[in-house]
Amino acid sequence: MDTARQFAIDDSKANHEIMTNLDDVKLLRNLAYINGKWVSGAHFRPVFNPANNEIIGYFTQLAASQVSSAIDSAEHAFTAWRQLQADQRGDYLRKWQQLILAAKHDLARLMVLEQGKTLAEAVGEIEYGASFIGWFAEEARRSYGETIPSHIAHAQLFAVREPIGVAGLITPWNFPSAMITRKAAAAMAMGCSVVVKPASETPFSALALAELADRAGIPPGVFNVVTADAKTVANVFCQSDKVKALSFTGSTPIGKQLLRDAADTVKKCSMELGGNAPFIVLPDMDVQQAAQAAAEAKFQTSGQDCLAANRIFVPQNHFHEFVEHFATQVNNQVVGNGLQADCTIGPLVNHSAVEKAQSLLNDALIKGATIVAQANLPPNTQTDGCFFPPTLLVGVKPEMAVYREENFCPIAIVMPYADLEQVITMSNDTEYGLAAYVYGHDIHQIWQCLRGLAFGMVSVNSVKMTGHPIPFGGIKQSGLGREGSKHGLEEFSEIKYCCLGNLPTVSGS
Template sequence: MEADVKTIQYANYINGEGVDGKDLVEVVNPATEEVVGRMALASEKELVSAIQGAEEAFHEWKGMSADVRAGYLEKFYEKILQRTDDIARMITLENGKPIKEARGEVMYAASFIKWYAEEGKRVYGRTVPSKGADQRIQVWKQPVGVVAAITPWNFPAAMITRKLAPALAAGCTFIVKPPKETPLTAVLLMECAEAAGIPKGVIQMVLTDDEVFSRTIQHSDQVRKLTFTGSTEVGKLLMRQSADTMKNISLELGGQAPLLVLDDADVDKAVEGTMASKFRNAGQTCICANRVYVQEGIYEEFVMKLKQRMEELTVGNGLDEHVDIGPMINQDGYNKVSRHVDDALDKGGEIVTGGREFDRESLSRNFYAPTLILHAKDDMLCMTEETFGPVVPVQKITSDEEAIRLANQTPFGLAAYFFTESMSRGTKIAEALEYGIVGWNNGAPSAAQAPFGGAKQSGLGREGGSEGLEAFLETKYLSIGI
């Protein structure tokens, strides 16, 4: 890749073969705006071929024992680990996140493969007592069928494996459409799958136009499940489209995460938790803290210490080992952050560190400095919309009741965080928060073995943990007369 990356062309992975295309998508490094490579854009005909291949492979794959499928997944896991540096570098090149975060993402992505290799062996049915001596009742768990997945750009490796691993472990076959911004990481994952010997057709990777993919997938009776991570707006559209073929659907959608700091919190712990939640991937995560509420008793101390920690962050090209904050994915992302900050200033907010201007040197226009805004108010865009950038708006609160009311004052319910050293207060707040994921004195709750997903308009279903495997299984009830 060092010679002339602009000439490198990457292929789709369909029925075990690399498939080139006439139309190419340029993949751009958001840190430098240089072309990383060119990715083939598949046609509708090639997508249909992938669906047919996945359907054919499904009948063989589902018939394998869980141990055999686990063996393939273990080899897949090993191949990913062997290429950790290659995959991490690709993530940084096409996504922009710091290389140390990219390595962490590769390990996180691989952890789903490892977890579900084992969890797939624990798909249990059950025998149910019948009402008569001449009847036996059994409950079986069987794979849904062909699965289509649409994944986002912010975690180009982990958001694929979080869906792929349980699907394969359950006995399903899998078609993924990666985003146009970051498809090359997906190519490397396909190379790892092929090197692991996973049979042809079990995994397909097809980059095509959004409309072509959704129309073809939604109209296909062979595709029995759709899993999507992205915006609530698109999730609602996909849900409506899936009605005609009654697809099984999982949606991991937008968030608007609150972070509550109560007056008995360990302030240092709260500051570090805020840093861990807010600044991963420059704030471009669906579960990052988007609005911070701090009780008045420790407000000044918290703000002072958070400001100090934020000013220690290094902004720059993610390939530099010392960089903590990379770029926004593109100018649209930058402009949204800028609009939120301008709106906050217009409504009385005060920037105490950061703001958009800083020395970019040879960097692109996509960088935004970590920004701390005080005097945040309920009507500010940064308090009502997902900013998806390195901006921390802080609002002073007076009571636990106010904290809970403000936290729940949103149609979204993906993740929430709070900090208190009181077991009694913490238990009450955890129970009251209307969110699928809650971090108590913890700003980084994600794990392969834990169920990930939201309430209200933040989605349907769960990924990760045993719940993530259930999402790819159908329940069959068998009544036997004897």
């Protein structure tokens, strides 16, 4: 049986789960979106619902030549797109944003089915992602240049900021909608065209955004989505002279490899990589309140979040009380299908993620850690889903993998500390430097943490720290560049310096 016919037979059954959950079934797309058209590859790949391991649909797999074609289309579209006024590009983006918000419940249900997060989290992500489109639609009008006092006689000096060209965007599965809009909106508002490579675990969220971009009238070739093997797309992006900027969100090892591969064409690279966030409870903080906040910071997106609190540090004299309160938070977690109304934490994205979580837990237990609390799992989890129980560990040591690595799972570790200098040193003891949390009231200690913590973002007394106006990004091996805020435009633009000389008047003219 040929591939196309087999796909049609399998897909009609598999798509039923999505179809019955969507009001607008046309949001379900399984072909790539190139130059304003839906394009099929030679093969199709299944997408699994992590809550029950059932296939929810199939999506096409492009060849390298088709990815190159998308880049060609983006390069062709770039010429006209960059020549539009910033507010004209903003009009297209605002229309796209409006359509996304109008469809947010469908988009959220689609996300739950392919990614696993709770419906409330998914709705929040759609709104969060749409906010970047609105922000950059306005911010592009403030992409100012500068005048420069001249050191050259009879010359005027100035600099302008111009769009860099075609941008290749590689996005992750844990935020399958917002990581696209945060990158694409900045690039498109600046005047760039984009080619998006979504994660193979979550292609339908990206393709639904393409459907809405099409409805918004965004010109063909400006926004493209290619679905193909990750290595294939990365190779084409990195080797193409036409791709001028590469933006990646994902693991640090893959980010390093992309930087090496992109070096031959000297691309402008922005990288949002791994994290190992500390959560510091200061001595004057209410212990119960801190435990609740720490649980929220840890278990968001089932722990599959680069901002998740990986290491929780508590003063020695409050340690046991904090552990008791945090254990209550763990035991109160309701694990299940994200579409369930009472669900507070969904499955991990796939079985590999479950196996990695279990290996981290086993390593910690073998080396002396102790489980204090562990939430209940729904029945039949061994065969029907990719669930892992929220777990609280104590007795964790720095040599354990769960302490050193970005664990990306709902394993929480709580450790005591003696004084502020020690906890800042412990917090900084990582190659990562994305985000950190501090909870307390003493402004002197808060200030010491704010200045002493080697992280790109520090949030005090708030689990929520991100949003469209802030410069999101890390230091050390957590990445390069910033997303969101006015700085998000910088990743997709270059400064052109201009020297305008005053020629002498020609005699007789």
